[in-house]
Amino acid sequence: MVPSNRPVGTPEARSVPPPPPLLVVDDDAGGSAATRVALVDGGYTVATECGGDEVLRLVRASLMRMVVSELYIPCGEGRCLVTALKQDRMRLPRLRVLVHTRHSTPHDLEWALAAGADTVVPKPARDGVLLREVGRLLGDGEAT
């Protein structure tokens, strides 16, 4: 057993549920790393992936509540990963998808909504903006 310097039974030691795991999906390693750092610094547990089909497999096999994805990630089950995730309401009824994208023309943003995105945050974004929108989708944000 790994010793803990936190006494058992103190308020800190009682079961505070861990932040829900988020999956960051990006076809650009630099973009993925930056998003991951921002979310980890915000207190979230984060996994990263770059392949659309692998993401589908991972999300369906886990209790992941949210995917933070680039926009045009190819996927075998739809015109893009976001569409594949959102149209699978049978298996993923509660999954939230935030599109965090370097593609930010009006056409791109419309495309993201048409793909089913719950929220879109264009890059670059201040860390506070990304965390605000993740918090909103997960239900732990506050109105300003």
Next chain:
Amino acid sequence: MSDESERAGAAARALAAAAREADFVEFVDGAGVCWRVRERDARADPGARADWCLVFSCQDALRRVWDYTPDWRTLARTDLIALSWHR
């Protein structure tokens, strides 16, 4: 119903939907961020929870909101701010 009247009906519905989508409201939140709110015909969107949704957009984000009432255009600024946090 004839093909012609069906086409006319579809065209009228499309025009009505386009007009509904073109209407928008703007407000400034407590952080000084300007938001625009519009309705979106979501019938073709994957994972749609209703035929229509609201889209809140500002310079750095777009939010989709499914849970809203038909009188959203007349809401006060504070109510619109609160509504933008719905999901």
